[in-house]
Amino acid sequence: MPSFSFSSAQAARECVSTQLKDLRLGAHLTMQALADLCGWNKAKTSRIESARTTPSDADIRAWCIACRAEDRADDLIAFSRSADMMYVEWRRTQRTGLRSLQQAGVPLYERTALIRAYCSRVVPGLLQTEDYARALLTLVADFRGLPDDVDEAAAARVARSRVVRDGHHRVVLLVEEDVLFQRIAADPVMTAQLAYLRTAMTYPAVSLGIVPSSAPRVIWGIETFTMFDDVRVHVELLSAKVTVTVPGEVLLYQRAFARISRMAVYGPRARALIDRAIDSRGSPE
Structure with missing residues (x-):
């Protein structure tokens, strides 16, 4: 393929x-x-x-x-x-700003029963605090030369995250341990973000797995992706978002997610990794 x-x-x-x-x-x-x-x-x-x-x-x-x-x-x-929709350059989807892009994705999230995401560099969007989202989106807007609507976009991203708490969805998230140490924002913001990850782990709908940096790899490092039920995958590249709907390719991402999940730790072991990252930064102000 x-x-x-x-x-x-x-x-x-x-x-x-x-x-x-x-x-x-x-x-x-x-x-x-x-x-x-x-x-x-x-x-x-x-x-x-x-x-x-x-x-x-x-x-x-x-x-x-x-x-x-x-x-x-x-x-x-x-x-x-799907040929016409599968590859969409970020400059096309973001040319009117980041807020509209966050809002555009809401219907897809709301009609999806099972949301799965793997993130290798940043905290998953569904678990981002508003301050963390603002810092991350500021980097994105600056890099791509986008209109400055970061505050509105961060608020829209957090609003979209209600799917992790509304009781109508199942959310399974996998992140690399390195994500916990990436300095996307100032230490107080990062510490608060990490503390929120611990809180989110208590939500009935959320399963958060962390892949320890020391874990033996059963699959090489791959790009960040989000799966919507078993029918659609969004893959994030530097220049574009790729939408995958071909059944055979969706199956590849299902297999990749299953392999990554076997490397991850959950519950107390995951919280211990988060606590270690928090300790490296100090308490939030």
Whole structure:
């Protein structure tokens, strides 16, 4: 399946075309032979393979049947449908400021029964205090040259976090121990944030696991991602957000999350790691 090195949605469409071409070549079919099996003109095969024509669901299914790869059809159809939405540059979603981006995600969080997230560098958004969120979003706005609505964005992020307390959702979060020591904000803010992690661990809907830095790795370090039930994954890159809806790729993230969860510690052992991080900073003011 494709990697996440797309520079645009067109690159995602080209990836679909490349996979279809690989299926044809793997089946040892010429363009004409595939066109004959599918009941269309050879020129259509050429346009699809060069990404000049976006194949319909029926086109993809017919192509896979002709190549005796029926098992690939559903994933390719799902990937083709999501090509235009899967890679969205941050500069597009954030050009009107960060507050609207926080608010835009609320409906998705509210309709998701099981939210799972893995964070390797910062505290998960759903567990951020407003002061921590403000400091983090200030870094983001400065780096990307965005409009200054950080205060409103931080408040919106915290408001979105009500899903961890409203009793209608299950939230499972995994963070690397290094997150506890990242100096995103001044020590008093960081200490208060770490103390809130301890509090959040008592919420009935929340499961927080921390991966000790000393834990033997069963998977290499990967990007931050959030899973919404078993149907959608948001992957955060430096330049863009990638939305994954292809069932086969969603399954990869499920497997990755399961492996990371086996490295994590929970309950008293997790609290001990948080306490150690708090002790390294001192008490909040």
